[in-house]
Amino acid sequence: MNDKDLLVCRCEEISDEEIREAIRQGARTITGIKRRTRAGMGLCQGRTCQRLVARILAEETGMKPEDIDPGTDRPPVKPVSFGVLGGVAND
Amino acid sequence: MTRSADVVIIGGGAIGTAVTYYLAKRNLKVIMVEKGDIAQGTSSKCDGNVLIHDKLPGYDASLAKLSQDMFPGLTKEIDYDMHWTRKGSLLLIESQQEMEVAKEFCRKQQEQGLPVRIMDQYEVHEDEPKLAKDIIGGLETQCDGSLDPMALAYGLTHGAQKLGAEILTYTSVTGIGLNSDGSVGKVITDKGEILTKNVVNAAGIWAPEIGAMVNLKIPIKPRQGQILVAERTFPVARRKVVEFGYLMAKFEGDNYQRSVPPEMVEYGIAFVFEPTHANNFLIGSSRRFVGMDITCHNGVLKALAQRAVRFFPVMKDINVIRSYAGLRPYTPDHMPIVSDSEVPGFYVAAGHEGDGIGLSLITGKLMTQIICGEQTEITIDPLRLSRFADENVSA
Numbered sequence: 343m344n345d346k347d348l349l350v351c352r353c354e355e356i357s358d359e360e361i362r363e364a365i366r367q368g369a370r371t372i373t374g375i376k377r378r379t380r381a382g383m384g385l386c387q388g389r390t391c392q393r394l395v396a397r398i399l400a401e402e403t404g405m406k407p408e409d410i411d412p413g414t415d416r417p418p419v420k421p422v423s424f425g426v427l428g429g430v431a432n433d
Numbered sequence: 434m435t436r437s438a439d440v441v442i443i444g445g446g447a448i449g450t451a452v453t454y455y456l457a458k459r460n461l462k463v464i465m466v467e468k469g470d471i472a473q474g475t476s477s478k479c480d481g482n483v484l485i486h487d488k489l490p491g492y493d494a495s496l497a498k499l500s501q502d503m504f505p506g507l508t509k510e511i512d513y514d515m516h517w518t519r520k521g522s523l524l525l526i527e528s529q530q531e532m533e534v535a536k537e538f539c540r541k542q543q544e545q546g547l548p549v550r551i552m553d554q555y556e557v558h559e560d561e562p563k564l565a566k567d568i569i570g571g572l573e574t575q576c577d578g579s580l581d582p583m584a585l586a587y588g589l590t591h592g593a594q595k596l597g598a599e600i601l602t603y604t605s606v607t608g609i610g611l612n613s614d615g616s617v618g619k620v621i622t623d624k625g626e627i628l629t630k631n632v633v634n635a636a637g638i639w640a641p642e643i644g645a646m647v648n649l650k651i652p653i654k655p656r657q658g659q660i661l662v663a664e665r666t667f668p669v670a671r672r673k674v675v676e677f678g679y680l681m682a683k684f685e686g687d688n689y690q691r692s693v694p695p696e697m698v699e700y701g702i703a704f705v706f707e708p709t710h711a712n713n714f715l716i717g718s719s720r721r722f723v724g725m726d727i728t729c730h731n732g733v734l735k736a737l738a739q740r741a742v743r744f745f746p747v748m749k750d751i752n753v754i755r756s757y758a759g760l761r762p763y764t765p766d767h768m769p770i771v772s773d774s775e776v777p778g779f780y781v782a783a784g785h786e787g788d789g790i791g792l793s794l795i796t797g798k799l800m801t802q803i804i805c806g807e808q809t810e811i812t813i814d815p816l817r818l819s820r821f822a823d824e825n826v827s828a
Contacts, residue, residue, distance in 0.1 A: 354711070367587065367591075368470065368471065368600075368602060369470065370470065370603070371470065374470045374473075377472060377477050377583045378583070378587060380711065383662075383711070383755075384665070384754075385664055385665070385754055387754060387755060416729060416755050416756050416757055417729055417731070417734065417755075417756050418753055418754075418755075418756070421664060421752035421753065421754050422752060422753055423749060423750050423751060423752050423753070424661075424663075424716075424738045424741050424742050424748040424749055424750075424751055424752075424753060425738075425742060425748075425749030425750060427661075427734060427735060427738035427753055428735055428736075428737075428738030428739035428740075428741070428742050429735060429739065430738075430739055430742050430749065431749065
């Protein structure tokens with residue numbers, strides 16, 4: 343298996359090469375990479391791949407890891423059903 | 434470093450990138466300036482609707498249809514996957530009163546040559562079997578489509594770059610220099626000046642700030658909309674599904690009240706279901722004036738989820754994995770501004786509220802025709818900035 347094909351985001355099946363291509367297209371933040379590739383948009387919301395994506399971004403751009411914006415956390419903190427969120431779970 | 438250009442476009446969202454692309458196709462030297470990344474603002478915090486079903490018959494629907502019909506060609510023109518699909522849309526009808534209005538709405542749209550039709554109770558449930566059983570019918574618009582709004586902006590940028598456009602991201606406009614005769618002379622940014630005679634303000638919710646640089650009042654206000662993202666799941670519905678009652682409340686004003694809990698009205702909740710290319714779906718929509726705040730309000734999230742389960746009870750057990758909020762550039766009459774201005778060389782393409790994705794392409798084309806001094810494809814009178822001149826508007 344080639345390094346290029348290594349999956350970085352397992353939820354959305356985004357490879358190392360796709361992340362690097364997004365950076366070549368101009369992405370300079372984890373969010374910018376996410377919007378171009380879907381890396382981090384899946385069920386785990388980037389909990390698994392975010393650090394890997396940050397490392398690739400640092401490698402490709404020479405940015406310092408501490409200067410990389412970790413992206414925006416949004417509710418819910420963990421998946422919750424429409425029924426529970428809407429307060430209609432037991433109707 | 435000093436650059437020069439025929440036209441400078443300010444803003445790298447769906448509107449700015451569309452204007453840039455269509456101007457670049459005319460072999461003009463164009464530079465697009467964006468303070469952050471492409472699609473960093475409203476265009477990444479919205480949905481990907483390209484609709485005519487929510488447009489009033491007449492000019493509104495004609496403009497939307499012109500734009501919609503440009504998408505299939507564009508996706509072939511530009512080598513970038515925007516995930517464009519055209520599966521149609523369905524408006525859900527909850528009562529006889531709604532059905533009467535829907536029939537009239539449908540008739541007028543049909544007269545305009547639009548592919549719409551009424552579905553009766555039997556047909557709507559056969560077509561969308563997961564619908565709540567008490568829905569009495571639907572209004573189908575066969576031509577409606579959707580795409581990934583971020584991919585639209587990236588694709589248009591990619592296309593414009595291939596045509597020679599220069600894209601300056603992470604570059605902020607700090608001022609606009611006028612010549613002694615009052616016309617546009619240059620755009621000043623934090624990374625240098627650009628000499629130009631033409632500027633397009635495509636800054637969306639930030640358009641008033643750019644307008645103020647040349648003393649122009651642009652009556653756009655940010656209006657927040659929240660969206661829920663569902664997990665990847667079985668198909669809940671085949672196409673975009675929206676509640677008709679909300680449209681009715683919008684069109685009929687005080688003559689019609691939906692029978693919904695008060696928070697649905699307070700938060701401007703209208704059920705919108707959008708299946709995505711990633712095999713999940715988005716649930717909207719809400720409308721609130723909260724300044725520049727893009728945090729999600731828990732009450733709105735709850736109301737959105739409740740409204741979703743009302744129309745598709747099967748969603749009760751499907752997970753929400755994320756929510757987000759975006760700011761739509763609202764104008765007082767709900768029509769965008771695609772216009773020249775009293776400052777020679779200063780143009781505005783902004784204020785599309787929730788229609789920016791759908792109207793992006795026609796906006797790019799019209800703005801190109803305005804700047805090139807050509808007859809526009811459709812009259813732009815309802816879109817002129819000067820329509821607000823007599824009103825006491827506050828930007």
